Amino acid sequence: MGKENVYVLSLEPGDVHEDEAGMRLGAAVAGPGVMACMPKESRVNLFADRDGFLKINIQALESINELPDVILSTLPNNTVVNKGDLLAGTKVIPLVVNEMTIARAENICRQACWILEVAPFRSYKAGVIITGNEVYEKRIRDDFGFVIAEKVESYGSSVMRVEYVPDNAGTIAEKIKKMVRDGAGIIFATGGMSVDPDDVTPNAIRMSGAVVEKYGAPALPGAMLMLAYLDDVPVLGIPACGMFFKITVVDLLLPRLLAGERITRKEIVALAHGGLCRMCPQCSYPNCTFGKGTCF
Numbered sequence: 001m002g003k004e005n006v007y008v009l010s011l012e013p014g015d016v017h018e019d020e021a022g023m024r025l026g027a028a029v030a031g032p033g034v035m036a037c038m039p040k041e042s043r044v045n046l047f048a049d050r051d052g053f054l055k056i057n058i059q060a061l062e063s064i065n066e067l068p069d070v071i072l073s074t075l076p077n078n079t080v081v082n083k084g085d086l087l088a089g090t091k092v093i094p095l096v097v098n099e100m101t102i103a104r105a106e107n108i109c110r111q112a113c114w115i116l117e118v119a120p121f122r123s124y125k126a127g128v129i130i131t132g133n134e135v136y137e138k139r140i141r142d143d144f145g146f147v148i149a150e151k152v153e154s155y156g157s158s159v160m161r162v163e164y165v166p167d168n169a170g171t172i173a174e175k176i177k178k179m180v181r182d183g184a185g186i187i188f189a190t191g192g193m194s195v196d197p198d199d200v201t202p203n204a205i206r207m208s209g210a211v212v213e214k215y216g217a218p219a220l221p222g223a224m225l226m227l228a229y230l231d232d233v234p235v236l237g238i239p240a241c242g243m244f245f246k247i248t249v250v251d252l253l254l255p256r257l258l259a260g261e262r263i264t265r266k267e268i269v270a271l272a273h274g275g276l277c278r279m280c281p282q283c284s285y286p287n288c289t290f291g292k293g294t295c296f
């Protein structure tokens with residue numbers, strides 16, 4: 001209603017209608033765990049076909065968007081998603097596009113293997129080492145263990161064992177080694193990450209033989225975090241803020257680790273852009289800017 005004219009489209013050779021173009025783009029960009037819907041005015045939405053962790057090939061995404069007449073717009077890389085979540089939308093700008101443009105987009109996708117993937121979480125057995133004389137001697141109750149367990153379990157992994165250890169680097173190091181021998185796929189050592197003489201956890205992690213990827217993460221809260229690897233097993237030193245704050249750097253790294261990604265020093269450095277939590281009175285994470293600036 002309100003329109004005065006009806007137009008009839010006649011396609012020239014080499015033209016692709018917007019809906020067909022949208023469908024071809026949707027099919028091309030969808031990787032494992034991603035499904036494309038039918039086009040509406042050329043827009044094809046892409047949804048998660050399983051729970052998991054959204055990976056975007058950002059270079060290929062940009063190459064697609066460099067092409068004339070097509071766009072592909074996504075959620076940020078590394079977003080935790082549930083089956084059925086909207087991940088991305090693609091469409092063409094004019095009513096018809098050149099076949100060559102769509103073929104080039106398809107070629108970019110073929111070379112990249114995929115633009116969007118929902119990586120499934122793996123099922124790890126986590127070892128948790130709660131450090132601190134005050135907890136070990138039961139002068140205060142442990143409030144850290146269940147925080148870690150809750151986060152780990154929310155991604156489908158489980159806590160294999162919780163050990164309470166005094167502030168002794170040698171003892172903590174031995175517990176780390178023993179947990180790896182016993183099959184832990186990821187280890188958390190909590191507390192003792194700061195600057196007091198009894199903050200021995202970073203040293204303990206080194207003493208275990210784990211190779212430190214980074215001590216000090218450019219994310220707040222979470223600056224005193226350490227990530228190390230003992231063989232292939234990630235060992236995280238988690239500062240006390242990991243217990244006091246609902247969301248910290250742990251929430252940025254944990255889903256990636258539990259999806260089986262090896263996180264490098266460079267990727268931790270890249271957390272800096274967007275790594276500042278706004279500390280909103282009502283936390284809306286992950287629907288906020290925390291952790292959204294990184295390009296990895």
Ligand SMILES: Nc1nc2c(c(=O)[nH]1)N[C@H]1C(S)=C(S)[C@@H](COP(=O)(O)OP(=O)(O)OC[C@H]3O[C@@H](n4cnc5c(N)ncnc54)[C@H](O)[C@@H]3O)O[C@H]1N2
Nearest residue numbers: 132135141142143144191192193194195199224239240241
């Ligand atoms: N002079 C400085 N002080 C602090 C710095 C700094 O750079 N210079 N950094 C601050 C930041 S940032 C953080 S985060 C915390 C890191 O603290 P730690 O990881 O060393 O934590 P602790 O000293 O071991 O404990 C702090 C506090 O929390 C209680 N705690 C620890 N573990 C448990 C547990 N399992 N259950 C219950 N309560 C626990 C502990 O008793 C202490 O009261 O350092 C800042 N300080």
Ligand code: MOO
Nearest residue numbers: 221222223224241
């Ligand atoms: O490691 Mo503290 O992280 O910045 O609150």
